[in-house]
Amino acid sequence: MSVESGDGEANQPGGPLEIRLLGPMAIRREGADLTLPGSRKVRSLLAYLALSPRPCGRAQLCDLLWDIPDDPRGELRWCLSKIRTLIGEQRVITQGDTIRLDLSDCFIDAIEATAAYQHGFKTQSLSQLRSLAALFAGDFHEGSSVERSPAFETWLLSQRRRLRDIHTALLEHMVQRFPPEEAQTYLDRWIQLAPFDLRPHELLLMSLAKAGRFREGEEHLEATAKLFDAEGINARSLRDAWQTARTQTDETFRQQRPGASTVAASSPPETESLLKEPRRASIAIMPFNELSAVAVPGGPSDALAYDIITRLAKLRSFHVIAQGTMFALRDRHHTVDETARLLGVDYVVDGSFQRVGDRIILRVELTEARTARIAWTEVFERRVADTFLLLEEIGSRIVVSIEREVETIESNRALLKAPNSLDAWEAHHRGLWHMYRFTKSDNEQAQRFFERAIGLDPTFARAHAGLSFTHFQSAFQHWADRDAEAELAYRAASQSMMVDDRDPTAHLAMGRALWLRALHDQSVSELQQAVELSPSFAIAHYSLAFVQSQSGDPGAAILAADHSRALSPFDPLLFGMLASRALALVRLGSFEDAADWGVKAAARPNAHAHILAIAALCLSIAGRLSEGKSYLAMIHDRYPAYRLNDFISAFHLPPTDQALFRQGAQRLGFE
Numbered sequence: 001m002s003v004e005s006g007d008g009e010a011n012q013p014g015g016p017l018e019i020r021l022l023g024p025m026a027i028r029r030e031g032a033d034l035t036l037p038g039s040r041k042v043r044s045l046l047a048y049l050a051l052s053p054r055p056c057g058r059a060q061l062c063d064l065l066w067d068i069p070d071d072p073r074g075e076l077r078w079c080l081s082k083i084r085t086l087i088g089e090q091r092v093i094t095q096g097d098t099i100r101l102d103l104s105d106c107f108i109d110a111i112e113a114t115a116a117y118q119h120g121f122k123t124q125s126l127s128q129l130r131s132l133a134a135l136f137a138g139d140f141h142e143g144s145s146v147e148r149s150p151a152f153e154t155w156l157l158s159q160r161r162r163l164r165d166i167h168t169a170l171l172e173h174m175v176q177r178f179p180p181e182e183a184q185t186y187l188d189r190w191i192q193l194a195p196f197d198l199r200p201h202e203l204l205l206m207s208l209a210k211a212g213r214f215r216e217g218e219e220h221l222e223a224t225a226k227l228f229d230a231e232g233i234n235a236r237s238l239r240d241a242w243q244t245a246r247t248q249t250d251e252t253f254r255q256q257r258p259g260a261s262t263v264a265a266s267s268p269p270e271t272e273s274l275l276k277e278p279r280r281a282s283i284a285i286m287p288f289n290e291l292s293a294v295a296v297p298g299g300p301s302d303a304l305a306y307d308i309i310t311r312l313a314k315l316r317s318f319h320v321i322a323q324g325t326m327f328a329l330r331d332r333h334h335t336v337d338e339t340a341r342l343l344g345v346d347y348v349v350d351g352s353f354q355r356v357g358d359r360i361i362l363r364v365e366l367t368e369a370r371t372a373r374i375a376w377t378e379v380f381e382r383r384v385a386d387t388f389l390l391l392e393e394i395g396s397r398i399v400v401s402i403e404r405e406v407e408t409i410e411s412n413r414a415l416l417k418a419p420n421s422l423d424a425w426e427a428h429h430r431g432l433w434h435m436y437r438f439t440k441s442d443n444e445q446a447q448r449f450f451e452r453a454i455g456l457d458p459t460f461a462r463a464h465a466g467l468s469f470t471h472f473q474s475a476f477q478h479w480a481d482r483d484a485e486a487e488l489a490y491r492a493a494s495q496s497m498m499v500d501d502r503d504p505t506a507h508l509a510m511g512r513a514l515w516l517r518a519l520h521d522q523s524v525s526e527l528q529q530a531v532e533l534s535p536s537f538a539i540a541h542y543s544l545a546f547v548q549s550q551s552g553d554p555g556a557a558i559l560a561a562d563h564s565r566a567l568s569p570f571d572p573l574l575f576g577m578l579a580s581r582a583l584a585l586v587r588l589g590s591f592e593d594a595a596d597w598g599v600k601a602a603a604r605p606n607a608h609a610h611i612l613a614i615a616a617l618c619l620s621i622a623g624r625l626s627e628g629k630s631y632l633a634m635i636h637d638r639y640p641a642y643r644l645n646d647f648i649s650a651f652h653l654p655p656t657d658q659a660l661f662r663q664g665a666q667r668l669g670f671e
Helices: 040-051 058-065 072-087 109-119 126-135 150-177 180-193 198-210 214-230 236-247 250-254 300-315 323-330 336-343 384-415 424-435 440-456 461-476 482-499 504-516 520-533 538-551 554-567 574-587 591-602 609-621 625-638 644-650 655-668
Strands: 017-020 026-029 092-095 098-101 282-285 347-356 359-368 373-383
Touching (some): 017 109, 040 109, 040 150, 058 098, 150 482, 424 461, 461 482, 504 520, 574 591, 609 655
Antiparallel strands (some): 359 373
């Protein structure tokens, strides 16, 4: 590791350094403002590096801010010299071809706000909450747009949306905790920040009704309804809330807990902030109905519901209603339909939890709110002694099943619409439908739909990741120039990570793209990050198995393959999970078992040429030549141009293992 030297004398920090990014950028040392460089790119590079959770490659930074300059690396070095002068030379750290900033002793407002949000605002005192609210002096990195830098603009828009959501959540929490007079100030700020969010308007109307200020309530309702109508948002629930607030009796208010604030006491329960645009599917997890003779508040059934909500949220594939809302609703005994209407969600999960003797029986249902149709249901049974297994294994199975069912429903719905009428969410799911067909023509179709989704919503991380996977497929299947497709896969994965580096699919896409570049360790690191972000992410576990089965640890590959199958036993990539296990077993010398698993992989739907080749070669290595030749005939029939070199070049097998597969091919007459 080295500290880069720059031209000119660096400003060494003589005291606390503060970097303000919420609003126009400002940097202060010991309370005194420093003069910022005039270059927007210098300031934007500083903001990007300040928030980056890991070192950034020089090529990535050049792609981020420069539109084919004459000397991108020279311009990058110039920008870094300006940053050194501003924050101190020793804070700019390089290692190999990567760059990071050491700001561990600095105060960065955006990081402070994010950390408080992640730890929970409930842990903050009122004075700390006031200080947090004061940090938000405007939009993230305000006035910092960089022309002809679409990658940076995408990242900037994503950060602004993320921090705006944090600001909204902070204001919502403060409205609920602060005394009425002060809470009103934060409620007004919340409405200004999120004018199309129903909740602050409902809270304001209820507060006005409680104070007897009905004329002001009517005026606010009509003005807000007009605003909503102009945006195509249904204001019916807002009118219902006003009517309910006006007809509530004094007795109802007297039953509220002592000391509750005016605004919070009359408010509906907390709900998760749902952006109206761009659209995402939304889901509510109802606490499980405890059927046991002796219910235990906060016991295993509640813990499981909390776990499912948390795991689903980590997937970041759709909006998940906050657990505080769902548990607050429990005592109201709403039906599934009522819950869906009240929260405005697309899907609701509910079920029951029962202890019978030494057994625990869990019933779960996923309901599609639009049709009131039960889309998926399952019954799990475990011994009471296996409670922790219930929380871990069953919780993961439920999360993966929910994600897969929602994905299928949304994809099938998108298929029924004209392509030019699709929004970003629908185009993404139409792309997924084609992507999982594993044919060249479907892969090209998937690319077009992912590109449409990105065009409609550049901040849609999963659309970028999907596009990356289609280029990965083109490279891996030899449908196009491997090097060119590998580069496109990497670029799309980089875009996904710039948009949302907390989305596990972004790290999944990057892991696969790095594998195409034969960077095994970096690939494994990204895939492990995807698993850490979302332990229930079955495809990330499978991708670890895929990489490790070839050039890594075959024992780890088998564990990862088995775990991915346990999480998602009907996954569209099941053939890959089985085939990865077969490759790992060959490398471990378990040839007979490898042949059996190879046959299982080839029997799965959508098994492509490489999977059939694994089955044929594993059978040959195990001495089962007649069976192996039948799979070779299948390859020749379906893929006449497929040759042994296609298999060898597709996988990253060590030379000794390559020799083993070549010997198997020779016995089959596979050239």
